[in-house]
Amino acid sequence: xxxxxxxxxxxxxxxxxxxxxxxxxxxxxxxxxxxxxxxxxxxxxxxxxxxxxxxxxxxxxxxxxxxxxxxxxxxxxxxxxxx
Amino acid sequence: xxxxxxxxxxxxxxxxxxxxxxxxxxxxxxxxxxxxxxxxxxxxxxxxxxxxxxxxxxxxxxxxxxxxxxxxxxxxxxxxxxxxxxxxxxxxxxxxxxxxxxxxxxxxxxxxxxxxxxxxxxxxxxxxxxxxxxxxxxxxxxxxxxxxxxxxxxxxxxxxxxxxxxxxxxxxxxxxxxxxxxxxxxxxxxxxxxxxxxxxxxxxxxxxxxxxxxxxxxxxxxxxxxxxxxxxxxxxxxxxxxxxxxxxxxxxxxxxxxxxxxxxxxxxxxxxxxxxxxxxxxxxxxxxxxxxxxxxxxxxxxxxxxxxxxxxxxxxxxxxxxxxxxxxxxxxxxxxxxxxxxxxxxxxxxxxxxxxxxxxxxxxxx
Numbered sequence: 001x002x003x004x005x006x007x008x009x010x011x012x013x014x015x016x017x018x019x020x021x022x023x024x025x026x027x028x029x030x031x032x033x034x035x036x037x038x039x040x041x042x043x044x045x046x047x048x049x050x051x052x053x054x055x056x057x058x059x060x061x062x063x064x065x066x067x068x069x070x071x072x073x074x075x076x077x078x079x080x081x082x083x
Numbered sequence: 084x085x086x087x088x089x090x091x092x093x094x095x096x097x098x099x100x101x102x103x104x105x106x107x108x109x110x111x112x113x114x115x116x117x118x119x120x121x122x123x124x125x126x127x128x129x130x131x132x133x134x135x136x137x138x139x140x141x142x143x144x145x146x147x148x149x150x151x152x153x154x155x156x157x158x159x160x161x162x163x164x165x166x167x168x169x170x171x172x173x174x175x176x177x178x179x180x181x182x183x184x185x186x187x188x189x190x191x192x193x194x195x196x197x198x199x200x201x202x203x204x205x206x207x208x209x210x211x212x213x214x215x216x217x218x219x220x221x222x223x224x225x226x227x228x229x230x231x232x233x234x235x236x237x238x239x240x241x242x243x244x245x246x247x248x249x250x251x252x253x254x255x256x257x258x259x260x261x262x263x264x265x266x267x268x269x270x271x272x273x274x275x276x277x278x279x280x281x282x283x284x285x286x287x288x289x290x291x292x293x294x295x296x297x298x299x300x301x302x303x304x305x306x307x308x309x310x311x312x313x314x315x316x317x318x319x320x321x322x323x324x325x326x327x328x329x330x331x332x333x334x335x336x337x338x339x340x341x342x343x344x345x346x347x348x349x350x351x352x353x354x355x356x357x358x359x360x361x362x363x364x365x366x367x368x369x370x371x372x373x374x375x376x377x378x379x380x381x382x383x384x385x386x387x388x389x390x391x392x393x394x395x396x397x398x399x400x401x402x403x404x405x406x407x408x409x410x411x412x413x414x415x416x417x418x419x420x421x422x423x424x425x426x427x428x429x430x431x432x433x434x435x436x437x438x439x440x441x442x443x444x445x446x447x448x449x
Binding site for chain 2: 003004006008018019027036037038039046048050051052053055056058060062063065066067069070073074
């Protein structure tokens, strides 16, 4: 029910306040998504779509944090000789 | 797929699983309150990558599952009005009401249309001015902005043939209800990532403080879930109870303010009956008086007998984490996705349906 799908904005098709929309690419499948609630998101940005609207803009830099954490585990293990 | 595949990568999954094993010294019970997370946990076997000391409980995370029989009956009665086209999400069609479901009503001639978005229902109303279009709106805070946007679009366009039958529910009151219950013993929560994408995570701080439980905002992919579990276990082991955000690529502290403003503009908070659980105060959304012309409850008042939500299944106990699906005597026997006794077996995100699909009719790992 709360399934959210990440996709990349390809074009903007409507700039109305409540109807701001664009074509969003979900890894090859495209669909028109309402973008009224992610004002800062433009062409090329990734958004999270749910029930036909974008509810959040995905922060690509923050997405790396879990992998940085995993690298820090590896480094800690190397230092303690666990590996 | 970008932001999907990399969060399923096997080596990272293994590393996180190992780190959880290293961090766990005592038994802990964690609960997720999101059907999407329940589905992922069972689908990817996340629970089987954990130490035996960690128990994952599945909470009332499926809004389809907790929609009351009374509202289903109301939707069926509205759909049976010959002027009406009732639109809803596909999962809603097979949820049993007192005597039948919407799919049965459709077979008997009612016009029931499956839509992907509430905005599709508004579009259908614009294209068919001769029909009365009713959207049966269900969902948590994740879906509420789309439903609110549909009402606002209808209002702006002066649509006279669109209305909303609203069954939206809110997550924090459900968590508080579970923590106040004698039946469940949850020590930490994984908060639903997409609910928090809309609402942010500040509203969970008072719950952490009152009940002294850690709450970790968590995503949906295997790496997200394991990372969320690890953060929760680390808090429990250290005796901390804070709100922590694992799902940083999508969730910010304040959430989506524009979406929140839209929800507040269109809806007011009301008590709501949760199927299998009962009434929870301040846990539902209803249309504000300002938008009353779009309220299907007012437009189509239906006199229904009070029903008891008595379907003979134990979904109420499953929904608060007191029991797991395979513990139900009907699971996989009298109750299957083809012939569900309760809503948790109907919706693809219901805990019973997830166990049946990924663990077989006995509920065990295949």
